[in-house]
Amino acid sequence: MKAAFYLLVAVIVLYTVFPFYWAIVSSLKSGSALFSTDLWPKESTLANYRSIFLEQPFGRNILNSILVATATVSACLFIAVTAAYALGRIEFRGQGLLLMLILSVSMFPQVAVLSGMFELIHALGLYNTRLGLILSYMVIVLPFTVWVLTTFMRALPKELEEAAIMDGATPWIIVTRIFLPLLTPVLFTTGILAFIAAWNEFLFALTFTLTNNMRTVPVAIALMSGNSQFELPWGNIMAASVVVTMPLVLLVLAFQKYIISGLTAGAVKG
């Protein structure tokens, strides 16, 4: 019984870890070694890593991704804090409807706004710019941020603000002096999740950028091509994959508890 259980655990770990492990191993092989299925490269080489940074603008792509994701998340958190306070702590008519609306925006297909967004970005002269991506990413990140923050706001005890209200503090004072300090860990959690969402976005980045220099990391990895038109440069693709995934895996390792609490708060409870 116990042995069967540990076998199950081993199978689960193998299943979840192997694909990423295989990407790391493949990224360290080059030339014909890439086509062998050795579980560990006979001769490890960093050639693939050199290639993506020297022969392709991958460093630039990483910079684009960092800038776009950071700007989107900061803007969304800023807007979401006051909105979440209103939705989570004050009762008013139309609140339920508004929450439903926010939830449905976060669930609707990105492709449903694609042509309208394309027109908007063109009209503002933001095609093939980072600002255009930041603007379009708001539609993904903002509803999510508001939703998660609202959930956390509701969980805070009522007594917190009662005293402040009695003392005649305005809602603005309550948000900035009472809730903001308490919410720092929550903002951090939400920020990480929102950052990951923006970092991974593909459809908008693929459609609203044109040149390799403006591409974000996911688009660069998806469109990576080599000298041969018949075979993709798998070594390079795996190296790039490892480079962009490693920070996320480390983030998950370090902040596991926060991330899980944020994820479960983001999904509605029955």
Added chain:
Amino acid sequence: MQNKGHMSALTRQRVRSAWVFLIPMLLVLAGVAAWPLLRTIYFSFTDASLDDLASARWIGLTNFIYLLGDPDWWHAVWNTFFFTVCSVSVETVLGLIIALTLNAHMPGRGLLRTAVMIPWAVPTVVSAQMWGWMFHDLYGVINDTLLSLHVIREAKAWTADPHLAMIAIVIADVWKTTPFMALLILASLQLLPHECYESARVDGIHPIKVFFKVTLPLIKPGLTVAVIFRCLDAMRIFDLIYILTSNSRDTMSMSVYARQQLVDFQDVGYGSAASTMLFVTIALLTALLLTLSKVKPGKEIA
């Protein structure tokens, strides 16, 4: 009485500031969500093309009539539903197994949880490329392993063979999304009272019976919500299919179809009609799932 009047003045002040606090979010959402959505719906009734959106002419329902007559569109609809049903059911079962395992008391549980979180942390694009490489017909580790275990006799073209490509896509998607499912189920499991299990154990009831009679009914609300979320998310699948099999007709989802028309064929009017149909489908499906499951969004976070 005076106190009550004071409270309602206070309430009115708070409601007023609530709306002030909501204005920035409402403005942004109106600009980046409502407006583009309405424009997309408008474009679906026009002959707009990508290089010249301004000269779009109203052509009524023409795009929709062509769309509903296109076998490729219906193929994409079928692919999307097939993918959603397969992927969500497999990941629900796997997610349950993993969540139950994570919930058991054992040494090294934290480590196991970290391992399970890895696929979640891997970007979809990266996961698609990783699986594309593992599924490679000549040098892929999957063919190599299956051949040496004599499960298959000859190498399979996983992503090119029309019969296998959708299976490959489901396998890659399940790997990536199961952790999310497992974590949500685990959250429900950890809320369960210990007493139920204690008495079940004292009565000597078989663990599998306990699972179906006690655990499953208790976690059902949480599980239902997780399944609905994943269904709606799976319905809009784009990245994975686009990267693994590009614009192949055999595996194309509704999102891939719409984008191909819009961007590759520059036909914004027709592509917008496809996007609008996808939007309507998902909206109807949401209403249906919410009614059937009796989940009330908006109330659940109270």
